[in-house]
Amino acid sequence: MASVTFRDCFLCVSALITFVFVFVTGADFVRFVSFRAIYHNLSGAAPLCRDSVSWSVALRDGAVLKAVAVDGFLLVLFSLQHSLLAWTPVKQVCQNVFGVLSRTVYCFSTAAALQMLMRYWQPVTSAPCLWSVRSAPWDIWFPLICFILHFLCWAIICSILLIFDYPELLGIKQVYYECLGLGDPLLLKSERAQRLYSHLRHPVCVELLAVLWLLPTLPLDRLLLAAFLSVYLILAHSLDAQDCAYLRRQLRSKLQLFSAPLEDGDGSNTHKTD
Numbered sequence: 001m002a003s004v005t006f007r008d009c010f011l012c013v014s015a016l017i018t019f020v021f022v023f024v025t026g027a028d029f030v031r032f033v034s035f036r037a038i039y040h041n042l043s044g045a046a047p048l049c050r051d052s053v054s055w056s057v058a059l060r061d062g063a064v065l066k067a068v069a070v071d072g073f074l075l076v077l078f079s080l081q082h083s084l085l086a087w088t089p090v091k092q093v094c095q096n097v098f099g100v101l102s103r104t105v106y107c108f109s110t111a112a113a114l115q116m117l118m119r120y121w122q123p124v125t126s127a128p129c130l131w132s133v134r135s136a137p138w139d140i141w142f143p144l145i146c147f148i149l150h151f152l153c154w155a156i157i158c159s160i161l162l163i164f165d166y167p168e169l170l171g172i173k174q175v176y177y178e179c180l181g182l183g184d185p186l187l188l189k190s191e192r193a194q195r196l197y198s199h200l201r202h203p204v205c206v207e208l209l210a211v212l213w214l215l216p217t218l219p220l221d222r223l224l225l226a227a228f229l230s231v232y233l234i235l236a237h238s239l240d241a242q243d244c245a246y247l248r249r250q251l252r253s254k255l256q257l258f259s260a261p262l263e264d265g266d267g268s269n270t271h272k273t274d
Helices: 006-038 062-084 088-119 138-163 166-170 172-180 191-199 205-213 220-236 241-259
Strands: none
Touching: 006 088, 006 138, 006 166, 006 172, 006 205, 062 088, 062 220, 088 166, 088 172, 138 205, 166 172, 205 220
16 A cells, blocks of 8 residues: 655645635635625625615716726626636646646636635625615515525535536546556546546536626616626637537436336446546
C-alpha cells in the first residue's frame, strides 16, 4: 500500500475546503436569488420599489444610478472571472501552475466572485417595480406558486449536477485520482461525453432562467441581474445537434437502467463511463 505524502494531504484538504466553500456559496445563492426575493415582505424589510416615483424621476436619482452602476460592475467582474479562467490560454497557464488543483482553483475563485456579488449587491428601492402582484388573492397565491416552482427548479438543478459528475466538476475527483495514480478522470469518459462537457459545463440553463424571472415582484436591480445572467447563460452554451442526440441517448439509457428488473447472474457491465 502506497504511503500518504504531505502533497496528497495538501491536495485533499484544498479540495475539501473548496467543496465546503462552494456548497455554502450555493446555499447563499439560492437564498439570494429565490427565497429573499419571493418572501421579502415577510421579513419586514424595506419595500423593494417605490411606485409613487415616476421612471423619469428615478432614472435621474443619484442613488438609483449609483446602485445600478455598482451592481453592473459586480456582474461584469463575476462574468470576467468566470469566462477568463475558462479561456483556453489561461486554463493552460493554470494547469501548469496549479496542476491537478486547477479545477479546484477555478471553482474556489468562482465562488469567491459570487460571494462578492451577493455581499455588495445594492438593491434599488427608489425606483418603480417592473411588475408587482399585489391584488388579492394573488398577492398570497402567486408567491406560493413561485416558491413551489423555484423549489422544483433547484431540485432539478441539483439532480442534473449530480448526474453530470459533481465531484469532477468541483475538482475533487481529479485530486482523488491523482493521489491514487489513476490520471485525469475526464479522459476516462467517452469522446461524446467529453465533447458535451466542452460545450455544456453548466447544464442548468432553463431552470436558472425560470428562477431568475419568475417572481411576484421585479425591481430594477433584479431586472439587471436577470437580464445580464440570462444573456450570459445563453451566450455561454454552444450545444449542437450531436450533443442533443447524445443527451437523448443518455436519457433513454438511464430510463432503461432504472426500469429494467434486477437479475441474478447478470454479466458484468461493459459500458464505457459516459
